[in-house]
Amino acid sequence: MGETLGSSSSSIAIDSSNIGFRLLKKHGWKEGTGLGISEQGRLEPVEAYVKNNKKGLGAEKKRKTPKPTDPPESKPKSDGEQKSRKKTKAISKRLRKMQEQEMQMQEKEFERAFFREFWPDNV
Template structure:
């Protein structure tokens, strides 16, 4: 596709274009689509020059919408933080319960061991 300063062109790319040359080296023939079954697009993708200094996907947002968006972000992060704190507290409690369970199992094993070898003492 030939680059045009103000926008894009819908004409086919020239044979001097580096993209054209790379496609040719990869086995592409002019007039066929891209892909295994040559089902891909025949025309190049349209290109539009972007001259402003904003990033891709940005758009002008009035202050009211911007403030709402920031408030939503703050609310969601505070909810996330609360959920993380709850999860952390639950995980601490779960670890404590697991430790208690392990101690009880060890104690029961010890009792069973003594019962087996010294049934009169236990």
């Protein structure tokens, strides 16, 4: 990626049977001239490459930074402790979701009771 946009040492001219070449010719482009109204644009085609990852266009490769070392007073956690923390997190998410659902049910019931009290004919 050290090359500049305008220069590409491995570029070759596109074939006259290429659809892009034919479209450019149809619209008035002359072979060997640059693109644009003043013919100042690029002379060779843009290099294409296969992108195999799921990162966005232009995304840089993520550099692995070394993790900071643990302070000497803290001991590394065992696998059992890590698993129990993950399980606790999952349980707490489940409990939180159940609590939210319970609150929604209470709100709906309050709404129904309110309507029953003030508009008994409609419910």
